[in-house]
Amino acid sequence: MTGSHKARTGRRSDEPARGRGRKRSKTRIAAAITLSVLVLLVAGTGWIYLQLNGxxxxxxxxxxxQDRPGSGAGGSNVLVIGSDSRSGGNSKLGGGEGDVGRSDTAFLLHVYGDDKHAVAVSFPRDTLVDIPPCKLPSGSWTQPQHNAMFNSAFTVGQTAKGNPACTQNTVEKLTGLRVDHTVVVDFEGFSKMTSAVGGVPVCVPKDVYQGDLNPHRGSRGKVIFGKGPQTVSGQKALDYVRLRHGIGDGSDIGRIKRQQAFVSSLIKKIKSQGVNPSALLPLANAATESMTVDPGLGSANKLISFAMSMKDIDLHNTKFITLPWRYQGARVAIVHSEADALWAALRADRTIDGTDASGKSKHGTKVDDGKSGAAASPSPGASVSGAAVYNGTTVTGLAARAADDLKTSGFTVTGTATGSTQDHATTLITYGPGQEAQAHTVARLFPGADIQKATAPGISVTLGQSYADHPAPSASASSSDVPSDVADKARSADDNPCSNLSYG
Incomplete structure (x- = not known):
């Protein structure tokens, strides 16, 4: 019995040991599974980055x-171009004919230094602008173009992918703002992005027919968009943002308003989904698949880092405005007094309602929040040592008039004289080494002026006929406040999607 008891005792004493072994085995299995999952996650993330990079x-x-504006008081500027290239998968999505990439949509997004405000300025495609020299596929550079349509800059070189660098050069010359990044999105990429987020809520002010989308159809056709709120994606979303006829006066200005409303809704939809990989990864894949960017955004890491820098900008502080404009025949002319005040505000990193949004001063200290009413940027004369003024026209007394305008606005004038030639159509401002920023400050009073670097020190202003025809807007151009006529027309990303959808 004793032996039997020992045997039984031995078996019982062994059971806990086997239990501990099973526990250790389960722990090792769990650890192995956890490690495997981590490896898969890391490998998966790496695969995602490789895919996005590709x-x-x-x-x-x-x-x-090479002759670019200097940096402003803060923030960053991103030029976004919508390309209607017919190359690749874009051909089946409709639009114009031919294999030359064109741009019907472009806006400059200014992200303020505090990373809590942003404003997008849309450029009407028919705006008359000066296009600076641009590089051709052959390696040569074009001659400057005067009074050319804004969207023609993208077609310089007549390539299927367009010329985003030329559009960037044009925007920098027009605004005096340094473009930090340029992004081109084509039809296919846009269509896929709208599908990736599950559609975008929009509003249509009236019934829209097939003939409105394609005026060459010859008949009204069926209703493609019923009046009122709806959700669109893919081809339907593309048709919505391209639609121009049948609403308002059928102008590009009205279409811009609907495009701004669409982008607002797209931002709102993405933010509502939060940091959700199941939603963000398809969107990132769709966005990068048909996107062309400058080298500074040429990797998934850089793009994601830039996107994350804007995560704290709320909808109400995301604004959309249109470049101040007026009709000039069938084209669009810039209202330079208002436009120059807008560019000055963005260079000073002030919002359209006059708030300093630079976040910090150059010395790293917190700046005034704008509520005290104190000006955050220095007066123009404080940053310009002096400018010489020359009359480059046959208009008598023009140099003295310009000198008075400069003095009234706080600038120092070192002298006036007759120019070496009197056939200047456009005012020319030249600057010496290290004085580019000063030249752009002076240029606020001379809308449309050419700015060129010179070897000799100092700032010189050679007046052109454009100044004789349109005198300087005096001190208003040196202000860093956006004119109320521009600010009051702004759309916020949280506005009602059915409001302010058409012009005319």
């Missing part, structure tokens, strides 16, 4: 002008 196309930085 999607991204960059354009050459060698086409960007």
């Amino acid at each position: 999607n991204i196309t960059t354009f050459g930085a060698d086409g960007v002008s």
